[in-house]
Amino acid sequence: MIVNGQYNIGHICTTLQCERGLGEKTAMRWIAPAEDPVAYSFRDLDSQSNRFANVLASLGAGRGDILFIFLPKCPPLFLAFLGALKRQLVCGTLFANFGEDAIRDRLGDSRAALVLTKRSLLKKIERIRSQLPHLRRILLVDVEEDLCADVLSFPALMRGASSSFSTPRTSPRTPSVLHYTSGSTGKPKGVLHVHESLSMMAATCREVMGLGAQDVFWCTADQGWVTGTSYGIMGPWSLGVTQVHYGGKYDPRRWYEIIEKEKVSVWYSAPTALRMLMREESPLAAGCDLSSLKRIFSVGEPLNPEVIRWAKRELKKDIFDTWFQTETGAIMIANRPGTEIRPGSMGRAVGGIEPAILSDQGDPIPDGAPGNLCLRTGFASMFETYLNNPGTYRQKFVGEFYFTGDTAIRDADGYFWFKGRSDDVINTAGHLLSPFEIESTLLEMEEIAESAVIGAPDGTLFEKVVAFVLLHPQYLPSRELEVRIRLHVANRLSPIATPQELMFVDRVPKNNSGKIMRRVLKARYLGADEGDLSTLEDG
């Protein structure tokens, strides 16, 4: 995969595939909701990403500058991502449903120079533009002419750019992709990866998913998510594998149709989506022919055993759970074909990865006992740093081990079993949410005096957001206020962060230092033992 010391991900996913003789092979089957599928060959990807690399050059953007793509799934997203990497920019992705607070935190912290978006999303950026002094240009994929000197037409720029581009030789440690992830305190952190990370994505595509030249691969993850870039763009294309991408929303019948018509052979999805499919009509009863499907993989949250049993019964297939996180860039632990699936387990370490269960001090914990899930450093897809946050980065390591923030058990046969988080981060439908961010957003409302947010178990989402709010004395709880609170969080942060349950309380438990005691709230919510309350304020 690495030829003449060229580690550039954009080059390897496009130009190198053409040099391997795959230029005319279909790289992407793009399926828009109400249109016929469009095929993009590897040569199309190469020439179009070259055009975008030249567009960036014409705009004076180069090595180390940061471009964010703020778009729903659409062909320009993929072309721009690869083109930006060819030009050695750092490319970040944002969920299209992010609200202005979430956008401002990410563009502001990263000092992004460019954003690629569409007209309907532009207003969210315009509202915060004055707080983004480093943002030089906004490119729109759906306008034919420039709107002003710094809001430009992507199609017009692409038409005027050459399709020839010579990717500069890129060293393995050159920064590549930027994803923001949430912690239990503070603002989201920018997880910076490097071009060398591709080797781990490619290795896991081959060795875990068994991807080969004849496969048609469908990763349903949004590109705002690390799975959507590592396995929805880079890993499969670095191996010359055809990918399906669908621009529509979750629709069970449509999903089954896509598998059938596009002859998808390897499918990578998430437990929440699979649990939602479980509630629908059986695909076999609906007359869908899913015989092309060879393997199904899942990521994002623990896969519950009943989903595995449903897939065996209704899809006639096993589902292999995989585990990784934004910081690790590629799959670290997995169930995989040819080995025993232990339902409910994360699987075993992938080749070259050395997980360990350690105490907070870094001491080994025996098999069968819970502890911190850690990874020995030194693998290629390990993140480079948290952008502008080296202190937090250093805190994630003890000796040679990276502390993932997850807790787990390893059994005697080397299978890992997820137990929970060692912090307050909420995993809802595979998205990590910071209670601090949601609490801060709630406090923006004039009615709310105090707020606290926890994650609680949920049958579909794995965890749901539960918010406790204390109103200022002059306000009373009401259904109307509840709706406004939901919409405020959805529109300022993201609909994913919307509290699924909202409780009006007359006190938020805090310790003597004023820190919110989320564990007490969670215990009360779950009806469990509240534990040590000695530090509870006025307890």
Place this chain on the structure above:
Amino acid sequence: MNLLAALTDIFKEVFDDDEIRITADTTSDDIDAWDSFSHANLIVTIEERLGIRFEMQELLSFRNVGDLMRCIEGKSGRPSQIL
């Protein structure tokens, strides 16, 4: 205000977009931000603003705005009533 106009206002509020225009044929594929999470917000807001309650089976039957309107009209007993 007729039902379509009332729903348009709700869509603008839920999706934080003053330029949204909806018709009976509008589906989630026509509005970028309309995903399963924002759909829940949309339903809760419609229920609160219009003073109605949807049944789970009704929620599963909506394929477009037209389905939603017919369901709401069925609850009020009058087509496109003034709300």
